[in-house]
Amino acid sequence: MGTSDGQVLGSTKIIDAGPAAKRWNVVIVSEGYRSSEMDQFAEDARQFGSTLLGTTPFDRLRAAINVYRVDVSSKDSGARDPVSCNGTGAKPKTYFDASFCTNGIRRLLVGNSGRVVKVVNNQVPQWHVALLAVNSPIHGGSGGAVPTFSKAPNAVQIALHEMGHSAFGLADEYEYYAGCATDSGQNNHSGSEPSQPNITTNKNRATVKWRDLILPATAVPTTTNANCAKCDPQPTPVPVGTVGLFEGADYYHCRVYRPEFDCRMRNLNAPFCMVCQQVIEKKLKPFLTS
Amino acid sequence: MATSKKPVHRSKTRESKSAGRKAAKKRQPVKALAKKKSAKKTARGEGTSKRAAKNKPPSRQAKAQSKEPAVAPNALRLTFSYVGDEVQLVSQQAVEMVVPATDAVKNFGRQKGFWAELKSERNKTLYRQVMHNPTRNDAEVFSDDPHQSISRQPAPKRKGVFVVVVPNVPMAAEVALSRSPDPRPSRALGLASVRSLATAPATEIARFKLRK
Numbered sequence: 001m002g003t004s005d006g007q008v009l010g011s012t013k014i015i016d017a018g019p020a021a022k023r024w025n026v027v028i029v030s031e032g033y034r035s036s037e038m039d040q041f042a043e044d045a046r047q048f049g050s051t052l053l054g055t056t057p058f059d060r061l062r063a064a065i066n067v068y069r070v071d072v073s074s075k076d077s078g079a080r081d082p083v084s085c086n087g088t089g090a091k092p093k094t095y096f097d098a099s100f101c102t103n104g105i106r107r108l109l110v111g112n113s114g115r116v117v118k119v120v121n122n123q124v125p126q127w128h129v130a131l132l133a134v135n136s137p138i139h140g141g142s143g144g145a146v147p148t149f150s151k152a153p154n155a156v157q158i159a160l161h162e163m164g165h166s167a168f169g170l171a172d173e174y175e176y177y178a179g180c181a182t183d184s185g186q187n188n189h190s191g192s193e194p195s196q197p198n199i200t201t202n203k204n205r206a207t208v209k210w211r212d213l214i215l216p217a218t219a220v221p222t223t224t225n226a227n228c229a230k231c232d233p234q235p236t237p238v239p240v241g242t243v244g245l246f247e248g249a250d251y252y253h254c255r256v257y258r259p260e261f262d263c264r265m266r267n268l269n270a271p272f273c274m275v276c277q278q279v280i281e282k283k284l285k286p287f288l289t290s
Numbered sequence: 291m292a293t294s295k296k297p298v299h300r301s302k303t304r305e306s307k308s309a310g311r312k313a314a315k316k317r318q319p320v321k322a323l324a325k326k327k328s329a330k331k332t333a334r335g336e337g338t339s340k341r342a343a344k345n346k347p348p349s350r351q352a353k354a355q356s357k358e359p360a361v362a363p364n365a366l367r368l369t370f371s372y373v374g375d376e377v378q379l380v381s382q383q384a385v386e387m388v389v390p391a392t393d394a395v396k397n398f399g400r401q402k403g404f405w406a407e408l409k410s411e412r413n414k415t416l417y418r419q420v421m422h423n424p425t426r427n428d429a430e431v432f433s434d435d436p437h438q439s440i441s442r443q444p445a446p447k448r449k450g451v452f453v454v455v456v457p458n459v460p461m462a463a464e465v466a467l468s469r470s471p472d473p474r475p476s477r478a479l480g481l482a483s484v485r486s487l488a489t490a491p492a493t494e495i496a497r498f499k500l501r502k
Contacts, residue, residue: 102445139434140432158432194403
């Protein structure tokens with residue numbers, strides 16, 4: 001179990017925008033790849049780098065971003081998949097002990113993040129974000145210090161959403177907790193202004209955080225939930241990409257607003273909204289200097 | 291280049307503040323640090339073409355400057371561990387790297403959420419990083435449903451690590467962590483007790499002295 005089940009083989013810079021001391025360094029670490037599968041990991045890491053730099057706003061920030069891969073081999077392929085979550089019961093021996101069914105949640109795929117941090121500290125001391133790529137076709141992932149994702153189709157979108165949290169402090173913009181059909185008690189956000197830059201309780205056009213992006217013709221609030229006991233079912237009343245104040249975010253149906261109707265921080269399949277894009281660009285501005 | 295400082299630090303007490311002030315006085319002021327950095331650049335021949343730097347013998351001044359002690363790396367990587375509500379600073383690593391832009395360092399007193407602040411000895415916030423609460427007691431879960439591809443579920447076994455990178459500046463004395471308190475105890479059943487649903491203003495939960 002653990003580090004005796006594999007070996008740290010080394011690191012490779014796969015996207016080079018400049019010296020590590022001057023750039024924003026993203027590191028992708030392998031988990032559940034046998035030494036004979038490291039070529040596959042190299043390809044998976046390359047694809048991740050390509051997806052990252054093809055995603056707005058990272059596509060505009062290429063000059064700021066290095067991507068490294070850290071090759072760590074495991075004795076076995078995959079991740080643990082306990083039968084208690086209706087999994088296969090697989091118990092592969094892997095370096096970071098990644099497992100589905102963490103806390104009894106089927107798709108919650110978690111590795112030993114402390115171990116990942118230790119390895120990345122040694123391999124790429126200037127790292128800013130470390131991600132764990134798990135060699136499993138089952139859909140899953142997790143957030144936290146080390147965003148983790150599997151090889152299932154679309155799982156890379158989990159990594160991008162989680163990077164929004166871990167690297168840029170972005171909040172979740174969905175308006176439910178466990179789900180619109182199952183929630184109770186998520187009616188009204190009762191608290192103070194969130195510190196996160198992409199949600200607000202302030203509906204004053206003149207002072208709201210993202211006021212500079214709201215056009216004069218856009219109504220504020222832009223949407224209002226008519227029944228705070230439920231998720232708001234209405235479609236967007238404005239063209240896609242319009243920045244305004246849309247009610248429902250941060251796990252609550254009402255009294256908290258998001259900047260666009262949809263965003264990657266609300267829905268894995270959507271692009272980052274304009275406010276999130278601005279936050280990312282602002283955070284990475286220091287890395288664009290020569 | 292990275293230098294590692296390992297010992298575990300617990301939340302600081304008031305007694306250790308005066309010792310910190312004395313140590314900080316011994317450190318270089320910011321302007322001096324900037325001058326040394328530019329001197330180091332000159333010594334390396336940076337800012338000129340590679341060929342020119344190669345062909346030109348180092349000047350007497352450059353030779354003298356190259357004997358000066360190395361400039362401290364410009365960032366500090368702080369690694370925290372947490373188990374339940376207990377947060378500890380487990381390592382400080384000085385690293386030569388760029389730090390992401392700071393979040394607002396003023397007028398955030400009544401905000402909710404989680405953040406780390408780099409503090410001066412006079413308790414001035416020098417740098418602030420807003421974070422998605424790393425100590426929360428729930429987890430994000432992903433599905434293939436295109437309409438609700440993300441949701442949350444309680445995950446009460448909370449332990450792990452998180453990392454904050456801050457500027458390594460002479461004025462920095464401490465790092466403070468702030469978090470919104472859990473929802474009211476009267477509602478502390480089921481989902482109401484979940485930390486991500488906390489909506490009250492954040493309060494300081496831990497403060498650690500930085501090693502000089």
